[in-house]
Amino acid sequence: MEVRPGYKQTEVGVIPEEWDTAYLGDKATKIGSGITPTGGEKVYRQAGRSFVRSQNVGWGMLHLEDMAFIDEATHETFLATEIKAEDVFLNITGASIGRSAVADARVERGNVNQHVCIIRTNQHSLHPRFLNYFLLSKAGQRQVDSFQAGGNRQGLNFGQIQSFQLPLPPLPEQRAIAAALSDVDALLAKLDQLIAKKRDLKQAAMQQLLTGQTRLPGFSGEWEVRQLGELFTFSGGYTASRDQLSTEGHCYLHYGDIHKSSKTFIDVRAEFQDIPKLDVRLKRISSGSLLHDGDVVFVDASEDDEGTSKHLVVVNKDQMPFIAGLHTIVAKAKTDELAHEYRRYCFQTLAIRQQFLFYSVGTKVSGINKTNIPKLMLPVPTFPEQTAIATVLSDMDAEIAALEARRAKTRDLKQGMMQELLTGRIRLV
Numbered sequence: 001m002e003v004r005p006g007y008k009q010t011e012v013g014v015i016p017e018e019w020d021t022a023y024l025g026d027k028a029t030k031i032g033s034g035i036t037p038t039g040g041e042k043v044y045r046q047a048g049r050s051f052v053r054s055q056n057v058g059w060g061m062l063h064l065e066d067m068a069f070i071d072e073a074t075h076e077t078f079l080a081t082e083i084k085a086e087d088v089f090l091n092i093t094g095a096s097i098g099r100s101a102v103a104d105a106r107v108e109r110g111n112v113n114q115h116v117c118i119i120r121t122n123q124h125s126l127h128p129r130f131l132n133y134f135l136l137s138k139a140g141q142r143q144v145d146s147f148q149a150g151g152n153r154q155g156l157n158f159g160q161i162q163s164f165q166l167p168l169p170p171l172p173e174q175r176a177i178a179a180a181l182s183d184v185d186a187l188l189a190k191l192d193q194l195i196a197k198k199r200d201l202k203q204a205a206m207q208q209l210l211t212g213q214t215r216l217p218g219f220s221g222e223w224e225v226r227q228l229g230e231l232f233t234f235s236g237g238y239t240a241s242r243d244q245l246s247t248e249g250h251c252y253l254h255y256g257d258i259h260k261s262s263k264t265f266i267d268v269r270a271e272f273q274d275i276p277k278l279d280v281r282l283k284r285i286s287s288g289s290l291l292h293d294g295d296v297v298f299v300d301a302s303e304d305d306e307g308t309s310k311h312l313v314v315v316n317k318d319q320m321p322f323i324a325g326l327h328t329i330v331a332k333a334k335t336d337e338l339a340h341e342y343r344r345y346c347f348q349t350l351a352i353r354q355q356f357l358f359y360s361v362g363t364k365v366s367g368i369n370k371t372n373i374p375k376l377m378l379p380v381p382t383f384p385e386q387t388a389i390a391t392v393l394s395d396m397d398a399e400i401a402a403l404e405a406r407r408a409k410t411r412d413l414k415q416g417m418m419q420e421l422l423t424g425r426i427r428l429v
Helices: 072-076 130-134 138-146 158-162 171-209 255-260 269-272 306-309 349-360 383-421
Strands: 007-010 013-016 019-024 026-034 049-052 067-070 087-089 099-100 118-122 165-168 224-228 233-238 250-253 265-267 295-298 311-315 323-324 329-334 377-380
Touching: 013 255, 026 158, 049 072, 087 130, 099 130, 118 130, 118 158, 130 138, 130 165, 130 171, 250 255, 255 295, 265 269, 269 311, 295 306, 306 349
Parallel strands: 250 323, 265 311
Antiparallel strands: 007 013, 019 165, 026 118, 049 067, 087 099, 087 118, 224 377, 233 329, 295 311, 295 329
């Protein structure tokens, strides 16, 4: 491949002629990880010195919602792994290998466990934030992957990390690249905060509107309270394993996909390409397991309380064959009392979730069955009020979706910027 003027071919690809290359080990003053204190989680505290674990290291940012802490005495025994500001964290074991982030004041003078490597750069030649962005880039992740035998993501050792090869612009250009990408990260953080705020507002609105604590203008009067068994008939799904699913056959709703969904409805027409398929003759599927427009599909098993009431409302205007799967309970309407759009929201109140938990059975895996789910009680407003409530909540969903789309585009922009800036195709200095 011809290299354009002003650029050169190197071990890390084509870079500007005035850039150097280097091994990470030659530009770092420290590469090492910590250890978990004897006693494991028993020694963690509610406050004290920050103790960074692999789950706290995200793709370029720190996640400190579940931060662990250790006391001063434990910290004193691990001074060799004490965190300094601008240390680069790199996850070196488990499914999160390759995630990296930069230490800030929130974790400074804390410690890390054995799954997190601290890389402390010589800041006279390698800017830590430039390094962090390189590790997250396609070129950096390729080097992480190259040390994972058979793609098993088994782990990185310090010798491998030292052998990482880096493009090395002059330090002022490293700073400029890091600053430009940091600005995009700041925008992403603001979008994340705004999305979280909008979601909280929607949750609060649902609790008020779906229980009648707050009434929309023009509506008054008492609501009926109905058992789900009066509103729906319940049936089970057709059993098939994830291994049996492919891109051929009829659409199939696996309970795992209900758990993973961030929505409460599934639109067969719009999402057809992404819905797994099962190659099976429809004659083998019972009518109760075939999903029609407005059906509600609940999971009957969950590993946590939050997932016990997970469900999706089916949007299937074209009446395409759609099969409910393993560990699902299909609710088909007996009456027209519940608007289809209202069904997307009415099962999300705290009161409904508490009823699901009350009737759920199991220890490690809990769930509800077709005997108990008809017993749940649901407040039912008039049809016009249902439609009005659903419209308000749907508008809030649309606003959140627009913000999420903007965040996704910004992330794509960042990836493009990383590719151009970290290879010198676009110069800032």
